[in-house]
Amino acid sequence: MHQHVYDSQCVAEENRHTLATTPIRNPKLTLFALALGTFAIGTGEFGSNGIIQLIASDLDVSVPVATYPITAYAFGVMLGSPAITLLAARANRRTLLLGLIGLFLVGNTLSALAPNIAQLVAFRFVTGSVQGAFFGAGAVVAAYAYGPGKGGKAFATVMGGLTVATIAGSPLGTFIGQNAGWRVMYWTVVAAGLLAAAALIAWLPRTDDLRGSSITSELGALRRREVWLMVTVAALGISSIFAVYTFIGPFITDAALRDASLTPIALAVFGLGMAVGNHVGGRVADRYESRGLIWGYGGVLALLALIGVAGSNLVVLLPCLFGVGATMMFAIPTIQVRLTDFAPDAPTLMGTLNLAALNLANSLGAIGGAIVLDAGWGTLSTVWAGFVLTTAGLLLYVVTVARVKPTPVPVRV
Secondary structure (H helix, E strand, O other): OOOOOOHHHHHHHHHHOOOOOOOOOOHHHHHHHHHHHHHHHHHHHHHHHOOHHHHHHHOOOOHHHHOHHHHHHHHHHHHHHHHHHHHOOOOOHHHHHHHHHHHHHHHHHHHHHOOOHHHHHHHHHHHHHHHHHHHHHHHHHHHHHHOOOOHHHHHHHHHHHHHHHHHHHHHHHHHHHHHHOHHHHHHHHHHHHHHHHHHHHHHOOOOHHHOOOOOHHHHHHHHOHHHHHHHHHHHHHOHHHHHHHOOHHHHHHHHOOOOHHHHHHHHHHHHHHHHHHHHHHHHHHHHOOOHHHHHHHHHHHHHHHHHHHHOOOHHHHHHHHHHHHHHHHHHHHHHHHHHHHHOOOOHHHHHHHHHHHHHHHHHHHHHHHHHHHHOOOOHHHHHHHHHHHHHHHHHHHHHHOOOOOOOOOOOOO
16 A cells, blocks of 8 residues: 555566566556556445445444445455465466456445345455455556566555545545445446556556466465564554544544534545655655554554544544554555565565455454444444554564564565
């Protein structure tokens, strides 16, 4: 989700394609097509968080139960995406990306038609299985499009689509859902996906240089203890962002007692915070090994406590929403840079694993929030579930891998 997350992967992919024989005609259009795809995917993912109350009302379930489709999407990323990545290891990246956007369209179409919560949960799992695999394959194509030495810049452009989704796509999707129904929100995502599919068909390069490769070295990364520790640190720590983001709607209507029309504005404020935090955090991650994570986690803990105590006041809530998005995104580039440094020889799988960790955080945050809501502790209690999880992630990092230096691993071509 961030400029520096995939730098190590892009370097690895650049090394693979140094001897590429087919020049790409329109690299900017290729990158735009990939960014449009990540925008559509991000709008579907984050837009779902803003319509849980609508889903609950229409399908006659409680708000906690209405978070299950969000959790299912996260599990789709965690389980389905790695499986697709491994099964399609030898497939040409163009073919894989087109297949993934097709599956994305099917998943969102079925989501819009889901007659009950059980089927919606199943369809969101299918849709979620696209995300990590799309980003991993997108890293390969982005690095190829820009060529050696520009892989990080290329993938930053691609991932910009997801940042735009948090600022504009998600609030717009929520607005559409509130005014036309939650099903229309998913139809809107389908429309965005169709545009992305058309762009990918037109502008993805047709070349054998984007063929797949052996998964042996990528699977080898799964034997490294530091990789799994960083995944756990990310999953625990980042969960607080979703313990807040998932419940922004109830925060506005039930805690602050304001009209639901303010929810898209609150989502946009949160998204702006994420964009700012990502930009600054990426620079810090390049200069310092651990400060971005420690400062980010520490900052978000203070803001969560403030929301828990005084979040019913809109004057307090909105700046804190910006702050939570900014401080957590400030930490994420450091997490991801450290993760990819521990396994630079596993570019595609690590790209998928990065997204899996963040979506496990999504699941933990939504589940933790649902548990405290079911316990009757009040709408703002979800932030305390995030507080506990982020504290655990910070302690785990400090105790285990904060001072571990990554061992250089040669990239296999």
